[in-house]
Amino acid sequence: MSCATTPSMHIYRLKYPLLFGIPICFMVLVSCKTKTKKGDQIAGTPQELQEKTTSLIQNRISGIIAGEGQLNDTTIAFNQPRISKLIYEKRSFEPIWCNKEKWLPAGDSLFFFIESSQLFGLFPEDYHVKQLKAIRTKFFHDSLSKGDRKDAGFWSDADMMLTDAFIQVIKDIKLGRLPQDSITLRKDSVLSDDFYLRQFDALQRSGITGLVQSLEPQHKGYHLLKAGIKKFIDSADYKEFTMVPFGEKDLASFNRSLQKRLYEGGFIAFDSVRADSAQLATAVKEFQKKKGITVDGRAGEGTLRMLNVNDREKFIRIAISMDKYKMLPEKMPSKYIWVNVSANYLELVLGDTIKLGSKVICGKAKTRTPVLTSNITELITYPQWVPPPSIVSKEILPAVKRNPGYLARKGFSLVDSKGNEVDPYSVDWSRYKKTIPYRIVQGSGDANALGIMKFVFSNKYSVYLHDTNQRYLFANAMRSLSHGCVRVQEWEKLTYYILRNDSLNAGSGGYTKMDSVKKWLQKKQKKSIAVRNKIPVYIRYITCEGRDGSILFYDDVYAEDKMLREKYFSAK
Template structure:
């Protein structure tokens, strides 16, 4: 008897005898044929038959979903709201500003004898409130709220005395009218001023004029202060490439300070950035507005290679001829005389262009591009004006005091500088992110220097660049000196992983061990941030010889990393070299050193002269759109 599925089956003796004598090995189906008399001819399975073991299906590879870089958004400016003057109907007796408010603590603008809200002024203000009944004043939401909150607590005029516009108001109006000297639009701060003469105007109408002027001027002063301190736009709305913390601003405190000082101009101007770079840009703006347009203007986006044709070429050759006249002109005067009016970039002109490029400090490759045009022909007046105005706006996103000791990376200039005591001690060439992997615009604080560093490969590079190859060659990371670890931190051979099952989020970390081939070179300088951007060395030294150095995945590569490391550590290059000989290690930066990963197409050099750079990421164009969107809200077409 054979036990089968807990049933007892009687086996014929002859079969049992065959089994005992050693029946030749048969298939499972053959055994069923012997035991149960074969399979019916119609192909139906016998009751109780074992199904064949399931065949494992090979999973289809997961589709690779690329990790994309940040995008640029259509800028949306805050809409304006009507100021709710109904809240002022029950304005209470004047209440002093809290003693712990920023305004109350702003001693620089507090005269010895503070002005107080006197009863007669309160009475005049309350009597004029009816003039706001049908008055519509549009303002930004936070300004509208601050306006009513302040005047409920302080029902008194700031800008009116004895039924007339007072001296503080006149000074404030002058400052608002000069907004253009800071690269702002004076129309954003326009206020209708009531006439000084009151002949023929009854008291009620005069009160209406004055109360409306009071509210309008306060609203526009608050807008001016906010724009001066924080900028007209919120850069973080343009793209995730921008990353700036909010700058706190006590709008009620601003009005309280203005109510208790006669230094109105000084206070309002103090809201702008207080650094030499901002002042140098203002000086340049004034000089540009007073200057004439360039006599010869060359298309700043010109791209011309030997053999190609452009009507811009003769303009450029004219400028080159003037510039080379005092030095190399004798060598090329005959060529310029013969081909100076040609629209075709003939081979004879290539040495002329190369000589001009070399003199301008550019790579003499003979290709006429935007950087060559900018260096040889300069920018048009309109272009320079715009770049300076954009730079003034961008400086308002940064701290007013940049710090006497700092690192400043200017992406369009492809440079990184170390400034100490306000003086530039080191300036080195830099490589920044490609247009498809742009370097962000933000600021942080330097924390650490890593010698002979490991390179932790970003997830975007693992997915976008490594994963496609790993599917066909899973062991290439092992062969190339990379270490792979799982979520628990355990080392895993790259060749042991089925990379085809991952398409977007790879649950492994990959890092490259220190070596001459390491992507970070011999050291990196860290300022931890969510963008995973830092400064570092690179084995690709040839990149520093290029004029356009937007070539990395987003981090900033330095031509002189040892010099920068020594500078931030406050030590010598020899010390850094000695540390590098000892293998992998890290060293904390003990001083507070801010680092600005910035983007300015106009920026002063160490002498204060403004230099202009190409807009490598087209961010000036994005800023122009954002400013236009803001102005369209503030000054809607009627």
Template sequence: MIKRLKRLALACAAAPLLGLSPASAVIVNYDCRACETGTRFYQARELSLAWTGPANAHLYTDLITAVRGAASHGLDPADYHLALLEAADPLQADLDLDEVATDAYLTLAAHLLSGRLNPVTIEPDWTAARRGRDLVAYLQAALGNDAIAESLEALAPDQPGYHALRAALTRFETIAAAGGWPGVDAGPTVRPGDRGPRVAQIRARLGATGDLAAAMPPTDPATLPPDPEYFDPALDASVRIFQHRASLDADGVVGALTVAQLNTSADQRVAQIRANLERWRWLPDDLGRRHIRVNIADYSLEARNDGVVERTHDVIVGRLYRRTPVFSASMTYFVINPWWETPPSLAARDKLPAFRADPGAVTRLGFQVIDRSGTLVDPATIDWASVPANNFPYRLRQAPGPLNALGEIKFMFPNRHNVYLHDTPTRGLFAQTRRDFSSGCVRVRDPLALAEWVAAESPGMTPARLQSIAAGNDETRISLGRAIPVHILYWTAVLDSDTGVRFVNDVYDRDAVLIAALDSPPPPLE
């Protein structure tokens, strides 16, 4: 029964045996799910046609419209059999064509609902719950209501960030289709008041994206046009708008970093937006009434309540070789004036070399050394040069205080990565624009203010009470009355209240893998 779908399902099941790439295997698995769902769909209908024949052809036409509209979500309409659907005649009752249409709907529905790709193939640590729905029942209802395109649109994330990215996608695709924008030659730094041909290039580049017009006040028609080679105040303002959108210091000075962002092509921006639309589709509808979002790439934390950002904090994330993972967990408590139980890997990899170079640092930094029997060891009696890094024989604990690696507060949300939010004694690093300095955990600027927000619904935990505890030196655990979801995410294009969408440096180079997977062709239709 329904031979084509059965053949495709068998091909999907055999995918791992065929040596397919991870991205291809993900796409195959999704189509396999659509195959199985399609089989169940026709079984429920007792093989009656849904799309073809005179009574159903209008639904088929609506489906083609919806498949074309997949492009506005950063998806490729070709993945949903667009060419085949457009070439066929839906007025002719045809079970094979009907199955193709069903496969197109169910596959697109699954991709809009929970992503074209399986997130764990891109982010192996992904743990956020994903959206699900009975797509057979959903399709039956859509057919009965003559609401094919509307039903598919309703499956996409209904989030301001997703809507902003879709609008930006349309804008940048239009610019790319018109040939993109002119480039800016490399050269010395250009500042307001300068004059020359590179100033004219900057003006032309910003004019192509509307940034120049956005920064210029209305002018008298009789006024002479600006000198294109003069870096005037209007150009200064437009450069600052652009720099903000590109997550650069908005100082109006066009140096190498700004030139590099100016020369990022429209096609590259389109791809970047598509990658982040996919990341949105991986997330659940409900991230939590009160929740915390960390954007690794943007070095930022948002504390949200009922959709409103109530606090923002700068953060420091993991180095390139100790990358902060992408995952979700629930914060259940935080600790004021924490002891730092040094992870064994860091004790051997970081602290042992430091103690070999300076044995006095053990006591000076407030560390306790504990042997395998649980006995405190006087660090002065240890020959650190002879202590092996492999099979490190000690446990290290750092006492609360101004030099403690966790700083004043650590926020705990149990997870298998042993990653959490915490303060830091090296607060000067927050002045840096690029802040990937940690060993994987997320360091938070102004953690006491975040603690006050976290504890706002915990009885008795007033700001004054928290400040009093922090002023002491005793480790104190504060349990939360209600867990707070924490989402450690990775976005390189984000909603911005001033410019619509702001682009973020891809610090871990994760976009390229995701874009390549999105561009991988689906398995052939049999």
């Protein structure tokens, strides 16, 4: 097969500026003992070329410099030098992707996959695309095999780069590029040498696309996101927009930057004349309306985060989000509750079907809802609320110091270690700075911050799902408002499903009937209901999702993706 490119060979050819705008640096190593003269690399026949290519691969692979990922006598920087060396040793150093002046079908397919790897949330420059393309171009221009096609150095370089790229693609598709952490639930977070060797065999059976698809996460959210990438890339705008700094003290300078950015986005019609505050507010409202965030005309922190995200950065957000799905178990439970903190949305999932969707209110940037995995074990009707120490020290204690009547106004009781209620006016609050020797309890009732239903699951953060006494807040577009717990709009439907699931799977055990719960709610009684068939809860932070072939982007309100981008995708 020749190296000429034909449309049928492509999965999808695309050009995306961020891929080639950053130069790839290589260290040139020189070794007097192993350096091969250029003339020694030129072959007279296809068979001789094959032999010289094999010899060069053996010499260069054997000369890997420990820990550097560099090969003697070459400028190639390997990502996976140890695995590459192992694979070539198993094959007696024969080339894998080419044979006697021709690319093998697998070599062509892998190169075209690399070119279009953005469709899988990958970055072609991570897989030697620029260097491979340069070599393929040389071969294309030497269609009569009188020059570069006879050079075993080019063929050995290309073969080794494709091998290294293949290994890296496998790793990035299977595990992603983010580090495994305490909530990662995969059992195969480290891939064995044997695993990589098996993928070369699988490649022959399935082809590169089939192999990659077999390694991808099965989570529906991942595939919905992936399905929107082509449309996103086709419509992406690569313009560099003016950054509007948050916290700029010079108001005039801030307004100039804001006006310029709004003008670049088509939200205000002029940039040459300074806009007044009313004109800026109108333009900001247009931007907010388009982005689906709270329309108030104020360029606050959340609005500026959205203004400062361009399509180059959005693609990196897509890649990060796809990698977060790779940190989930390979097989999800048959039923589970999924909370996306960034979207402020909850889903009750049964198989691949969403049985219930609900708006939720998650934590503010200063009081984040944690990422966690647990199981619903208990429901509580008309619960009491005991604020955690963090809320007591940061909010309640300062308020009580100003006015001890704050507790009664908010429905709180002050209780000592023996369970006796204490008059807050009898306490010398000036003695306490962070902790207090009392419990603060908000009693059951319609005014309770937890509302009338609490969903309990074990976790070290003292957070839970619950109803709320501020249900009007669900109408807000921006709902990152809580102290860390998750307020659920459709708490009643969620309660019904959990109890129904218990009744259907009761066996010989008992279960609580929904009619009983309704009576307790009518009578405003506090009751604890054990959930016998525990339902898993996954709370995650994913800033973009696929829907109907498009991608929706949410505010990175915790700046988590910003941190991940700077730490693990800084070269993009």
